[in-house]
Amino acid sequence: MESIKDRYAIVGIGQSPVTLRSGRSELSLALEAVTAAIEDAGLHTKDIDGIMGDHPIRVDAMAIAGALGLRRVGFFIEPEFAGGGVPGGIMHALAGIAAGRAEHVVCYKSLNGASKVTVPGMAFDLAPHENGFTRPFGLLDPAAYAGLAARRHMHEYGTTSRHFGAIAVTCRRHANRNSHAIMHDRPLTLEDHQQSELLADPLRILDRCVDVDGAAACIVTTAERARDLRQRPVYIMAAGQALSPCLARGTKDPTLPENETSLLSRQLFSMAGLTPSDIDVLQICDDFTCYVLMALEDLGFCRKGEGGGFVEGGHLDWPDGKIPLNTSGGNLSEGNLEGFNHIVEGVRQLRGAAQAQVGGAETVLVCGATGTATSGLILRR
Amino acid sequence: MAYLEGLPPPEPHSDYNPFWEGCRRHELLIQRCRDCGWYRHYPRPLCPKCHSWKEQWARVSGKGSVWSWTVIAYPLHPAVADKVPYNIVEVELIEQAGLRLISNLIDCRNEDIFIGMPVEVTFEAMSEGITLPRFRRAV
């Protein structure tokens, strides 16, 4: 089987502004991001013949195709699992190109996550088989799963709320440098985090992402076609997906030696021919701080159980940390775009165009949301 | 007054109705493979170990320990706006390592909950006509 390594590239990126009340439809936001990405790539709308889309409740591929007047879309995919599925959607886009079904695939995410009165954060309607055993007990939101996982991790390894808070503070500091981040003007200290209201004990409000209205998009194509386009290509070295081995979704067991994130890590690093020490910048989907800490362990950036010590060491902070994390602020402080913002920021870092630019960045690892299903990418200059 | 009144009751489904019927009789029934004996929860049509379709509903002791817990302090979901703070526990039953279910601890202050606390099942009739399994600290 042929590897996809280095054969595909992200050639255009686009974003809408991120606000708490867009006053616009999600279609409008998506179109702003998509048309910006097409323009950024130096392509024409009619060059788009593949779509990696979003949930039909919001903006599905048909809505984009109709609005742009696309008449020959030969490939489309709408990945499930929200933030866990986003990088995997890019992987599917590559598969569509590899199968000869499309040449330029536009990928996007769009949501009025702040202003719309729907279940906050992420879609959380489980199958009836699972709803009956969770909802009557008040488990109505991913925060409850995160709280259970965080509490267990603290019990097993001595992780503390301050460790989780350190991740929130790091992402906020990076958002403070990003003029487009929702929390650009609001600094955050660890003491602020510790004083903040409890959400799902041991997690606090500030351990959770900020819901926003906004959209982000990118264009993928082959490395050959990328060479003729406007921007310096960002090559995809590896892409992968993994499902949790836990029998019930969301119930991340931090004591398992193998989980979806460690499976993903093996896929990505073996495909890229790299190790964690080769990664210059980390973009980890951060719906909740505790999952980021656990991902650092499972991705192999530190040993199992040592995530707390790792985040205390300042390794994740721009500019001096050895592996700056979520350099545009992440879902935690840039705004929850279900991790699509992480892909866009990863591309900016590798183009040398980021606001919190990591000097000499050559590689970026993007990891989707973890816990149930996850996916990821390794990108390079 | 039952703990957490007014939350959506489970939808009936032939795959797992025996669980809720057992609760009505104040019995904790866990689905068990008739071929290899593996317990599984949530109930599902196939054994995840040996893939047999042959199932039984085994009455378990109801004893276990708190594997993890959380206290929902902030009502992210409108349905619980007037119920916070409330606890959710993940209880590991003694019958099998890793056999866990989601429930709540009642007659216990949230600040007294700890991982490893021995618990036993109790049953609570809700006004929607369903009986739910809850847990109490075991003496």
Next chain:
Amino acid sequence: MPYLPIPLPLPYPESEGFWEGCRRHELTIQACEDCGAYCHPPSPLCPACRSWKRGWSRVSGRGTVAGFTIVTRAIFPGMPVPYNIVRVELQEQQGLCLLGNLIDCPPETIEIGMPVTVVFEDVEPYITMYYFRRTEPDNSGET
């Protein structure tokens, strides 16, 4: 009395202009301020030229039946079957179609190409529904 006892439309940002027009008993269709192309349902972007400059243009309300169906089985209790659904191509632009219902028209008389004109009914204080009626030769100017 609305033709069908169904949930009424919920305007969203791009469609508000359409429903405001209906309240004025005017059929207004989104039109591109750059190339003039009409677009329905309303979209943030012109599908013809990709311009973001969207405007609203009052149209004649006249068109022809481009397609229709008669629903004979009530999927939801209380639906007054039989009822029709028509696709009307407006005379202003080829392919510019609206879905709607034909009122005061026996099902067996509906045919492709039948000329129709829009009519309005104030259903609630905040929503006015549009329907179509067969165009009579002497009142084709009525809206």
